Amino acid sequence: MNELELKYGCNPNQKPSRIFMEDGSELPIKVLNGKPGYINFLDAFNGWQLVKELKKATGLPAATSFKHVSPAGAAVGLPLSDIEAKIYWVEDLGELTPLASAYARARGADRMSSFGDFISLSDTCDACTARIIKREVSDGVIAPGYTDEALEILKAKKNGNYNVIQIDESYVPAEIERKQVYGITFEQGRNELVINDELMSNVVTDAKEIPESAKIDLAIALITLKYTQSNSVCYVKGGQAIGIGAGQQSRIHCTRLAGSKADNWFLRQCPKVLNLPFREDIRRADRDNTIDLYIGEDYMDVLADGAWEKLFTEKPEVFTREEKRAWLDQMTDVSLGSDAFFPFGDNIERAHKSGVKYIAQPGGSVRDDNVIETCNKYGMAMCFTGIRLFHH
Secondary structure (H helix, E strand, C coil): CCEEEECCCCCCCCCCEEEECCCCCCCCEEEEECCCCHHHHHHHHHHHHHHHHHHHHHCCCEEEEEECCEEEEEEECCCCCHHHHHHCCCHHHCCCCHHHHHHHHHHHCCHHHHCCEEEEECCCECHHHHHHHHHCCEEEEEECCECHHHHHHHHCHHHHCCEEEEECCCCCCCCEEEEEECCEEEEEECCCCCCCHHHHCCECCCCCCCCHHHHHHHHHHHHHHHCCCCCEEEEEECCEEEEEEECCCCHHHHHHHHHHHHHHHHHCCCHHHHCCCECCCCCHHHHHHHHHHHCCCCCHHHHCCCCHHHCECCCCCCCCHHHHHHHHCCCCCEEEEECCCCCCCHHHHHHHHCCEEEEEECCCCCCHHHHHHHHHHHCCEEEECCCCCCCC
16 A cells, blocks of 8 residues: 545645655555544654664564644653552552553653644554443554454454554664745655763763663753654653653743643642542543643632532642642652753753752753753753654
């Protein structure tokens, strides 16, 4: 199959629409179920590159949850703690396979953003992973293969219309890539930069020690940024992205956005949030929305009289600003990547509030000295990679 006609492009008025191979070769994908659309394929192909690279860099199965051509989450297949299993809503599934753990982490880091995601998996989708996918609101999945049981589970999703794509993992794209904007063709070499420890060797701060676990997290951050719409910043801890700030014009806004998502990830692990007395008839998505409001500034939207009764069996106490800060102060050893240099030390100040200890960024700002000085104030180790990772 050389081409595949699509229902429409980014919007219903954009017709005709298709994906095809300009050189006349076969498409490297098979649609096993459903009818993926234009945006689905953009998410699928960007996500596949990300997980393929994560797997190569770490040796672990990888998954990502994509929305609107940027990852909402990305992770490798490390075991979940009991608390992580609970906040990701998978505590009832027992022991997970490594691939299932990777997707639970990728989906669970920012469940609000992952709602209605497109999933990319580095390995053959197994039944355990398919069971997690089936229970979530999602548009589709791309993987190099599916077990018979997994495919049967996925085909039953969305009344049989769930999008399931198989990609040829041996496919190698052309070295030159092109796209059109306003009828004008753009051409560039593909970004084939390999993210490895060598990029983290130029440590410019007083603190020089970056342990192996942090190097893995920094690699996850940089690989995630490689496929995130710029400007972008990524916080990572324990083998998963916990906060991604994508597509912001100002880098400090990226850092704040990603930091607030990382904070929410950690706040959800606080006993006060874990033990919220939800009514049994409240669905997971509604619980996610409620938790997001409860830990934010608009908590009275769910705690006001007449509102809390619809969600809880009893009225929860307010999660005060002081309590939240005290809990967040326990978050440590977070890694942070940036797709371009930090122009001011204010980014480091914000990162410190979310427990960042290790940083990888290109360097090259006229204010590098100020950025390094701010890192030294907090005992952070920062490396200059010398490499920008813009993606558009």
